[in-house]
Amino acid sequence: MNDDFVRHFRSLDNARLTVPEPLASSKADVTVAEYEIGSDRIRLYVIRDRMSEPDCPLYLHLHGGYFINGHGDRDLCFGAYIARRLKGIAVSVDYPLSPEARYPAALNACVQAVEWLQNQDVFSFSREKMSIGGYSAGANLAVGTAIRQMQKTGNLPFKAISLQYAALDFVTASDEKFRRIGREPENDIIPDILTCYLGENTSVQSDYFVSPLFAPEQALSEFPPTQILTAGKDPLRIESERFAGRLNNAGVKVLLQTFADADHGFMLNFQSEWMSAIEVVASFLATTLRP
Template structure:
């Protein structure tokens, strides 16, 4: 794994297989249409990316009026993973990444519970934040009886990573964040006023113009966008669990992960940064050559968090 060094960001750091993959994808797909070209309804019904088939072992449970959880169980759970999907707060669903959840269920030994949170623009801030908080509180109360373990982890991708941090902040303020043993935060957006890498993005999976419209959808009141809930980069990050920040060097959210990694450490927390040269947004959910290594590191990190609890309880 490359260290944080200037050479990580240059073209020479991109492995040949990654450069070839990127070139092949660019030739095959060109510049993909964004949400606004397709339209939100069409993007939701047809999808901008193929949705993997549902897991045959998955099931849904309703925990409150209009709020459900999508569960991919582990046969021998050592913990429960609260998962928050991405999609710019506009797209996606709790059942749209069963392949990812199955992998973590099997490799980490966790029952994965994904939140079916409300989407923008119909339901802007704080709807998704409230739903994820409610799901976390439900797990704190019911994980043991429903899933056989009270050891909890949290993970999210893109918008889901922001929601994961916001959920931890709410729990921390209630004295409950220490119940979560670790956070896998993948290519998250942590500044809704846009970091430099967002502002300068002109190509790739996310451009500045697309990001600006996404922000307008989930945070229509501009005056609120630097509040800690919408931009956790500006929050007091003390008292949060260990975190792994995963991001590619071509991602418009590159700065977000690098900045949050440093701020997590500065607040006294434990944090790791996993950088993948030549990877763009959401690469761990694609056949990208870096995806297998990145997912394996995420699995190891989450397993280590569970192992730390096991060691503490045997002392």
């Protein structure tokens, strides 16, 4: 394991810009409570709109960062914006990071968060208005969590799923992903990321809990309405489009939208069209959970 890679990758993320308006002020109208659950003390940030009612919707947010970088203020502000638009709750999961905690630790933590939310009596929300989503690695975990929960219980608790520039395919080589969108291959960090996430067990990268693009159709057919946002310049765009096609073929209602001038990470790196994309997510969730 290249410790220098991990330190460098995390330092880049920590050096990102502060949260701009109108996202930054979203926290003024919400309450934020922290809970630690399970023997691993997984931290959940429960962000509640001050005007929410007991039977309000809930959105479970899974942050990105290629399984290496953690939860931050950007995620709290994003969650606050969603909670306000839902007049409900957003829960952000601070799942364990690689390489300190390798696959399937992050996925297990997200599944545990779902089970805790369904069974806790600390705060109220409607179990019939629960949704899940995430960006990049978080979108990967959102799909995996949905499938794992369905396999464990025979029931999918989510009424909506929102995926933003999802990392769904760790089988296709990065160079090929760049070529498919007409870009010259750039510095390839995916092998280092996979080593962090999987350790030496790289044979599981085709497992559909690592590469959800290849999930069985039977599992996908149970998905609720699913929103997929992509960035036109993102090497991961094609795998999201393929996943949207697979969901559509399985009979799932899919809303696919591409932000043509954007690149990977644009929403919470506050790049081209970032606020428009966040509003698209909020509108989809509000419309689906509060019809």
